[in-house]
Amino acid sequence: MKALTTVTGLVAPMDRSNVDTDMIIPKQFLKSIKRSGFGPNLFDQLRYLDEGQPGQDSSQRPLNPDFPLNQARFAGASILLSRANFGCGSSREHAPWALEDYGFRVVIASSFADIFYNNCFKNGVLPIVVDDGQIERWFKRLDAQVGFTLTVDLPNQQVIDADGNSVAFEVNDFRKHCLVNGLDDIGLTLLEADKIKQYELTHAQQHPWVFGQIK
Amino acid sequence: MSQQTFFDKIWQAHEIEVADDGQSLMWVDRHFVHEGSFHAFNKLTARSLPVSHPELTFGVADHYVPTRSRSLGDLPLKSQNMIQMLSTNAHEHGIRLFDLHDSRQGIVHVVGPELGLTLPGTFIVCGDSHTSTHGGLGALAFGIGASEVAHVLATQTLWQTKPKQMRITIDGELAEGVTAKDIALHWIGLLGADSARGHAIEYAGSTVSALTIEGRLTLCNLSIEAGGRCGMVAPDEKTLNYLTGKAFAPREDDFIQAGQHWLGLVTDAQATFDREVHINAADIGPTVTWGVSPEEAISVNSPIPDPSHAAHSAKAKQWASSLDYMGLTAGQSLQDVLIDRVFIGSCTNARLEDLRSAAQVLQGRKCVIPGIVSPGSSSVKALAEAEGLDSIFINAGLEWHEAGCSMCVGMNGDLIGPGERCASSTNRNFKGRQGPGARTHLMSPAMVAAAAVTGRITDFRQLPQVDAIQEAAL
Numbered sequence: 249m250k251a252l253t254t255v256t257g258l259v260a261p262m263d264r265s266n267v268d269t270d271m272i273i274p275k276q277f278l279k280s281i282k283r284s285g286f287g288p289n290l291f292d293q294l295r296y297l298d299e300g301q302p303g304q305d306s307s308q309r310p311l312n313p314d315f316p317l318n319q320a321r322f323a324g325a326s327i328l329l330s331r332a333n334f335g336c337g338s339s340r341e342h343a344p345w346a347l348e349d350y351g352f353r354v355v356i357a358s359s360f361a362d363i364f365y366n367n368c369f370k371n372g373v374l375p376i377v378v379d380d381g382q383i384e385r386w387f388k389r390l391d392a393q394v395g396f397t398l399t400v401d402l403p404n405q406q407v408i409d410a411d412g413n414s415v416a417f418e419v420n421d422f423r424k425h426c427l428v429n430g431l432d433d434i435g436l437t438l439l440e441a442d443k444i445k446q447y448e449l450t451h452a453q454q455h456p457w458v459f460g461q462i463k
Numbered sequence: 464m465s466q467q468t469f470f471d472k473i474w475q476a477h478e479i480e481v482a483d484d485g486q487s488l489m490w491v492d493r494h495f496v497h498e499g500s501f502h503a504f505n506k507l508t509a510r511s512l513p514v515s516h517p518e519l520t521f522g523v524a525d526h527y528v529p530t531r532s533r534s535l536g537d538l539p540l541k542s543q544n545m546i547q548m549l550s551t552n553a554h555e556h557g558i559r560l561f562d563l564h565d566s567r568q569g570i571v572h573v574v575g576p577e578l579g580l581t582l583p584g585t586f587i588v589c590g591d592s593h594t595s596t597h598g599g600l601g602a603l604a605f606g607i608g609a610s611e612v613a614h615v616l617a618t619q620t621l622w623q624t625k626p627k628q629m630r631i632t633i634d635g636e637l638a639e640g641v642t643a644k645d646i647a648l649h650w651i652g653l654l655g656a657d658s659a660r661g662h663a664i665e666y667a668g669s670t671v672s673a674l675t676i677e678g679r680l681t682l683c684n685l686s687i688e689a690g691g692r693c694g695m696v697a698p699d700e701k702t703l704n705y706l707t708g709k710a711f712a713p714r715e716d717d718f719i720q721a722g723q724h725w726l727g728l729v730t731d732a733q734a735t736f737d738r739e740v741h742i743n744a745a746d747i748g749p750t751v752t753w754g755v756s757p758e759e760a761i762s763v764n765s766p767i768p769d770p771s772h773a774a775h776s777a778k779a780k781q782w783a784s785s786l787d788y789m790g791l792t793a794g795q796s797l798q799d800v801l802i803d804r805v806f807i808g809s810c811t812n813a814r815l816e817d818l819r820s821a822a823q824v825l826q827g828r829k830c831v832i833p834g835i836v837s838p839g840s841s842s843v844k845a846l847a848e849a850e851g852l853d854s855i856f857i858n859a860g861l862e863w864h865e866a867g868c869s870m871c872v873g874m875n876g877d878l879i880g881p882g883e884r885c886a887s888s889t890n891r892n893f894k895g896r897q898g899p900g901a902r903t904h905l906m907s908p909a910m911v912a913a914a915a916v917t918g919r920i921t922d923f924r925q926l927p928q929v930d931a932i933q934e935a936a937l
Contacts, residue, residue, distance in 0.1 A: 266656050274895060293895050333657035366607070367611075371610065420624065443480055
């Protein structure tokens with residue numbers, strides 16, 4: 249996983265609630281055996297005027313001029329700003345893969361769907377929760393100011409604007425440690441093998457039926 | 464000892480350790496994998512790791528399987544590859560697989576319960592968001608992503624932060640024909656698509672107790688549509704009766720011992736929840752979605768909402784966008800909405816009870832629009848055929864398919880055309896969910912059947928009696 253410490257980047261808007269994972273990356277792109285290359289199909293239904301298919305050269309497709317990611321002012325954005333319940337719907341990990349492949353390292357919203365939130369941390373994308381009022385202020389700034397940027401400082405858990413105003417955010421210590429260091433938690437869990445084995449023996453004694461008929 | 468919720472008891476029983484930051488390392492009792500799991504297996508291969516407990520993982524082919532036949536040749540090459548990769552991975556790692564030609568194949572969240580793999584008090588995960596379904600049998604169950612699937616395969620554990628808890632108590636008798644699907648759509652419509660985010664939901668009350676196990680599975684299935692981490696119903700005698708004799712359920716003395724333990728998995732009288740919701744069953748009617756989120760749901764007899772009456776501007780904007788996509792007008796009667804095709808299936812509503820309720824509406828009637836019925840499992844299909852339900856569907860004019868996710872998610876090519884409107888017994892009405900530009904209205908199987916015979920959204924309770932139809936024809 250790609251490590252993430254500090255990101256200073258252009259902010260792009262996704263000004264709607266309940267952005268679902270079908271919207272983030274539609275089903276037809278899930279058959280790829282790779283974990284990369286999903287960026288061109290991020291928000292495919294909104295971004296293009298035609299129906300996207302796997303393997304298609306997206307550079308030749310007709311763009312929806314009203315969609316923010318197609319506007320020159322948001323080219324190269326690395327921070328996505330959205331609203332409540334971002335990432336609802338299916339558990340497809342292709343959603344953070346598509347965001348990361350496009351170039352987004354941070355998504356800021358007033359809330360995230362649980363599974364999507366977990367998936368982000370496993371894939372080098374930082375989901376940041378801030379209150380609705382702050383989201384609204386940033387949307388207004390973004391609307392009024394071309395080239396609106398933010399700096400996300402993960403070690404200090406701060407989002408800082410160009411004027412030096414900062415907003416704190418919460419993040420679990422273990423997730424932060426893994427993201428800052430680009431660590432995969434499987435390796436860390438395997439260090440707990442003795443505890444896991446001990447638990448398993450006790451569990452099998454106390455609840456033998458869990459293991460019984462499946463042998 | 465302090466008073467515990469039913470959820471607390473299961474969580475605590477699976478907690479291996481709690482880290483300094485509050486995350487719990489949890490033991491996983493049952494892990495289901497489907498065709499989308501190949502990324503997780505690839506991760507293990509890349510690290511030369513074995514599957515830690517292959518006997519606790521079960522493979523089920525469902526998302527991509529053809530339902531018009533059992534021939535892989537009916538699928539595009541990439542979809543065939545998905546199914547074949549599951550088979551290869553299961554074989555290489557010694558995982559039991561219910562594949563295309565297994566009589567136990569079906570949708571993972573239908574197969575788990577009907578085989579007795581889903582047991583009360585167990586912790587179950589699967590790389591699919593509707594894993595909350597298994598909570599209907601008193602399990603703690605939720606969906607996970609591909610990286611977490613790899614973690615479970617490698618360690619049989621998962622790091623999780625304990626969610627908050629919410630109890631939804633539904634009391635009273637449901638009106639005739641009102642189902643678990645209506646209960647779910649009603650409360651999600653009432654509270655919103657993220658109202659349960661970060662919470663484990665316990666469903667309680669006399670209405671929930673009165674539901675069949677199939678109904679409870681449906682109710683828990685839809686918990687994720689309100690953002691719930693999981694949905695659960697405490698086990699009772701109905702649960703034990705349902706599990707008796709199931710292929711993978713404990714037997715004889717083991718079952719007696721397990722049953723005693725399971726019946727103790729109830730919320731203590733003084734246990735508290737982070738949020739309590741009370742719903743009167745009498746307030747629930749047949750419920751249908753009108754928009755592009757399960758929260759955009761209303762009683763079939765209500766007019767379509769007006770964005771100008773929304774609580775705030777963001778909601779008004781959302782409603783207006785939904786109306787535009789769905790091609791509907793504020794104030795329009797839901798029962799004036801014409802339907803192009805129907806679908807009965809999915810992990811939400813494709814069990815035997817669901818097929819019976821739809822068949823009851825279709826018996827002696829003819830459909831005026833096309834549609835598909837895809838049973839939740841090969842076993843459900845066989846039982847339905849033994850009862851003659853397939854003949855009812857076919858005689859009415861619907862296609863009778865094999866088991867699989869089919870048109871719910873459309874990954875196998877069963878899709879709705881752009882702009883077409885589908886009455887569907889599924890779980891998500893997102894834009895493009897059933898095909899690019901497709902318009903989905905979620906409802907119960909009986910309501911789908913009524914739409915099939917009238918060509919519009921219809922309160923099935925108001926259909927003329929079949930004998931009256933036949934008299935009119937004479």
